[in-house]
Amino acid sequence: MQLTGAQALIKSLEQMGVDTIFGLPGGAILPVYDPLIDSSIRHILVRHEQGAGHMAEGYALATGRPGVAMVTSGPGATNIVTPIANAHMDSTPLVVITGQVPTANIGTDAFQECDITGITMGITKHNFLVTSADEIPRAVAAAFYIATTGRPGPVLIDVPKDVTQATMQWWWPETVEEYDLPGYHPQSSIDDAGAAAAAELIAQAQRPVLYVGGGVLKSRASAQLLAFAERTQIPVVTTLMARGAFPDSHPLHLGMPGMHGMYSAVTAMQQSDLLITLGARFDDRVTGKLDGFAPNAKIIHVDIDSAEFNKIRRADVALRGQIDEALTAIDAKVINVGDYAGWWREIKGWQEKHPLAYDPQEENVALRPQAIIEAIATRSAPGTIVTSGVGQHQMWAAQHWKYEEPGTWINSGGAGTMGFGVPAAVGAKVGRPDRTVWCIDGDGCFQMTAQELVTARAEGIPIKVAILNNAYLGMVRQWQEMFYDERYSEVYLSPDLPDYVKWAEAMGCVGLRARTMDEAIAAIDQANQINDVPVVIDFRTDASEKVFPMVPSGATNDEIVVHPSQRGN
Amino acid sequence: MAVPEPFTGTTVTSPVRHHILSVLVENKAGVLARIAGLFARRGFNIYSLAVAPADDSQRFSRITIVVDAQSAPLEQIRGQLNKLINVVDIKDLAPREALERELLLATVSVDETTRPAVLEAVAQANASIVDVNEGAVTLMLAGTPTACDALERRLEGFTHVELHRTGRVALPRLSAVPTKN
Ligand SMILES: Cc1ncc(C[n+]2csc(CCOP(=O)(O)OP(=O)(O)O)c2C)c(N)n1
Ligand SMILES: [Mg+2]
Numbered sequence: 001m002q003l004t005g006a007q008a009l010i011k012s013l014e015q016m017g018v019d020t021i022f023g024l025p026g027g028a029i030l031p032v033y034d035p036l037i038d039s040s041i042r043h044i045l046v047r048h049e050q051g052a053g054h055m056a057e058g059y060a061l062a063t064g065r066p067g068v069a070m071v072t073s074g075p076g077a078t079n080i081v082t083p084i085a086n087a088h089m090d091s092t093p094l095v096v097i098t099g100q101v102p103t104a105n106i107g108t109d110a111f112q113e114c115d116i117t118g119i120t121m122g123i124t125k126h127n128f129l130v131t132s133a134d135e136i137p138r139a140v141a142a143a144f145y146i147a148t149t150g151r152p153g154p155v156l157i158d159v160p161k162d163v164t165q166a167t168m169q170w171w172w173p174e175t176v177e178e179y180d181l182p183g184y185h186p187q188s189s190i191d192d193a194g195a196a197a198a199a200e201l202i203a204q205a206q207r208p209v210l211y212v213g214g215g216v217l218k219s220r221a222s223a224q225l226l227a228f229a230e231r232t233q234i235p236v237v238t239t240l241m242a243r244g245a246f247p248d249s250h251p252l253h254l255g256m257p258g259m260h261g262m263y264s265a266v267t268a269m270q271q272s273d274l275l276i277t278l279g280a281r282f283d284d285r286v287t288g289k290l291d292g293f294a295p296n297a298k299i300i301h302v303d304i305d306s307a308e309f310n311k312i313r314r315a316d317v318a319l320r321g322q323i324d325e326a327l328t329a330i331d332a333k334v335i336n337v338g339d340y341a342g343w344w345r346e347i348k349g350w351q352e353k354h355p356l357a358y359d360p361q362e363e364n365v366a367l368r369p370q371a372i373i374e375a376i377a378t379r380s381a382p383g384t385i386v387t388s389g390v391g392q393h394q395m396w397a398a399q400h401w402k403y404e405e406p407g408t409w410i411n412s413g414g415a416g417t418m419g420f421g422v423p424a425a426v427g428a429k430v431g432r433p434d435r436t437v438w439c440i441d442g443d444g445c446f447q448m449t450a451q452e453l454v455t456a457r458a459e460g461i462p463i464k465v466a467i468l469n470n471a472y473l474g475m476v477r478q479w480q481e482m483f484y485d486e487r488y489s490e491v492y493l494s495p496d497l498p499d500y501v502k503w504a505e506a507m508g509c510v511g512l513r514a515r516t517m518d519e520a521i522a523a524i525d526q527a528n529q530i531n532d533v534p535v536v537i538d539f540r541t542d543a544s545e546k547v548f549p550m551v552p553s554g555a556t557n558d559e560i561v562v563h564p565s566q567r568g569n
Numbered sequence: 570m571a572v573p574e575p576f577t578g579t580t581v582t583s584p585v586r587h588h589i590l591s592v593l594v595e596n597k598a599g600v601l602a603r604i605a606g607l608f609a610r611r612g613f614n615i616y617s618l619a620v621a622p623a624d625d626s627q628r629f630s631r632i633t634i635v636v637d638a639q640s641a642p643l644e645q646i647r648g649q650l651n652k653l654i655n656v657v658d659i660k661d662l663a664p665r666e667a668l669e670r671e672l673l674l675a676t677v678s679v680d681e682t683t684r685p686a687v688l689e690a691v692a693q694a695n696a697s698i699v700d701v702n703e704g705a706v707t708l709m710l711a712g713t714p715t716a717c718d719a720l721e722r723r724l725e726g727f728t729h730v731e732l733h734r735t736g737r738v739a740l741p742r743l744s745a746v747p748t749k750n
Contacts, residue, residue: 117599118599118602121599121602121603121606122606122607122610125652125654126654129598129599146654181654182595182657183594183595183653183654183655183656183657183658184654305652306648306651307645307648307649307651307652309644309648310642310644310645311645311648
């Protein structure tokens with residue numbers, strides 16, 4: 001069968017089981033948009049390529065399948081750099097296809113030429129410049145293989161226009177050998193001696209903590225984690241990237257650790273004598289000042305990426321492999337565990353002394369953002385997927401929403417990309433149309449990518465957006481209040497410029513506004529009943545509200561600052 | 570030629586705690602940029618780097634990198650390099666386990682008075698003259714980094730027109746214990 005390179009590209013994506021591409025066409029990728037018309041693949045036409053990238057991420061994080069985005073060369077390609085960097089930091093499997101100027105023009109500063117493989121070298125797991133139409137099936141198959149195996153990540157395929165216009169004899173690489181990746185060996189098996197050594201450390205520990213990171217979600221190890229925790233009765237903390245990996249309602253769960261973590265989770269790690277680290281990477285937002293982090297803890301470190309071992313913190317036992325397999329292997333070796341009654345008594349004490357707290361909502365004052373999140377959580381269907389932007393609202397959404405299952409919390413952790421929330425929600429809803437999808441957004445973040453609500457309306461993707469409108473770049477304001485003597489520099493945004501309701505309506509969405517708790521409840525219920533168009537609610541929240549607890553940057557986790565109502569406890 | 574003593578001291582081209590990585594890579598466009606970019610963005614220092622095709626089919630190249638094992642733990646450097654998809658194999662060699670060689674080419678200005686001294690330096694270093702004209706000689710030394718350093722220092726007393734070194738390549742010493750790779 002003779003195909004054009006463009007036809008081969010679309011056919012290759014079909015072979016990989018792709019059902020959705022997020023993208024926007026242009027000169028260099030034009031040939032590929034033609035056979036797309038005849039394909040079963042759904043294309044979602046975004047309004048900005050950054051939207052395509054974050055949608056693909058949202059899709060991937062909600063479904064566990066790789067997200068696919070396609071854009072043109074030059075500015076189309078550079079517009080998707082931020083999502084690629086974001087996916088790289090959060091190990092999200094993406095395949096990004098960029099058009100490129102014709103091979104003969106590469107290196108001549110041709111119209112809309114840019115060296116996107118060079119630009120993205122450090123922020124992709126791998127990238128390819130395809131130089132002949134014959135190579136397209138191999139490049140696509142290899143890209144998906146690399147993106148989804150081992151530690152997942154973004155892979156970019158750059159395809160010059162003459163390559164998509166050329167013809168080729170269709171073929172398909174049936175085996176991994178044909179992918180021609182002599183340097184890539186993602187398979188791993190758990191080292192038996194390592195598992196035994198880990199079990200030995202667990203047997204000796206008196207104050208162990210299961211430090212659960214995003215890798216647990218990536219390796220779909222939640223069931224094994226639950227079984228392991230229940231059998232051993234070891235307390236669990238889930239990082240920002242792992243919310244949902246262990247049910248928040250479970251009594252063994254202490255919640256999120258880190259800069260804005262639960263007091264009990266942060267302190268249990270500090271006081272621990274063994275951190276059983278599962279797919280987590282000792283991020284500075286978790287460790288605080290490194291010299292003071294968990295000073296008496298031994299470390300078991302389980303990860304698929306052995307380069308994480310000893311990168312930040314020395315591991316006493318390092319086990320490379322899938323986390324579910326590692327847990328099963330360790331579980332088989334753990335004969336007896338310690339008596340953690342004393343450890344749990346201490347933890348319970350911290351939990352009682354320092355639960356998550358905020359000032360109660362009073363009448364006639366601006367809305368408490370935490371109360372809004374709790375109201376949405378209790379009034380939305382079980383299994384609702386939450387996405388967020390980056391800022392205070394993100395931290396409150398991570399703290400106050402109770403996540404019960406994997407894939408229900410989608411955010412930008414490693415990169416902290418403002419504007420992630422709305423497009424990620426669109427992608428999540430496309431991947432999981434059966435679920436309610438709420439984006440908990442900030443007013444600053446909303447303004448960065450709101451245009452994708454036009455996409456959502458046009459494509460019939462009914463997401464719900466809660467803007468926690470504090471009229472500020474609130475997280476930055478909080479730092480200026482606490483660490484810069486309340487000298488506010490360039491953080492004020494205004495509550496009503498833009499008018500979010502009118503803006504939502506102009507984008508074909510339902511726009512609502514809430515200033516009181518009664519209005520908020522009514523708006524939330526109304527939004528949850530609307531299932532054909534996107535809804536945006538402008539919640540007028542209190543600008544002075546701060547995220548607590550907080551470990552100031554540069555401080556050790558022992559210096560955690562709790563909510564004012566708990567100081568002196 | 571007799572096997573020289575293992576190198577332990579400092580040379581012009583490497584720090585005290587250097588390490589040699591012999592990296593087999595796919596011979597694809599941009600591979601060198603990937604490696605250089607990785608070292609730059611992770612703050613690993615490279616002291617020298619030599620690249621050449623590693624097989625007849627030109628499918629693979631070998632890159633010999635002398636790294637500063639003080640700028641980052643060797644385990645990190647190896648681990649991050651290993652994640653590059655085009656990197657096929659990494660062997661690391663501690664200096665004492667490695668047989669290291671390097672090529673030095675230098676063109677030195679000579680006149681009636683300096684010629685004998687230059688020739689003496691060449692003879693003593695076991696170097697050879699590979700080109701001459703009235704005012705200059707070009708000499709070559711294939712030797713240990715220390716020998717190259719010594720010759721380079723010796724030539725500092727003369728007017729060099731140009732001096733180039735290739736950066737070292739290395740193989741495990743046959744007498745050395747097998748290194749992990
Ligand atoms: C693209 C980008 N630019 C800047 C920042 C720095 N930053 C982090 S949080 C934040 C404020 C976000 O404001 P908003 O969306 O209103 O959220 P809030 O903190 O008020 O809830 C800023 C500017 C960032 N994370 N991302
Ligand atoms: Mg704000």
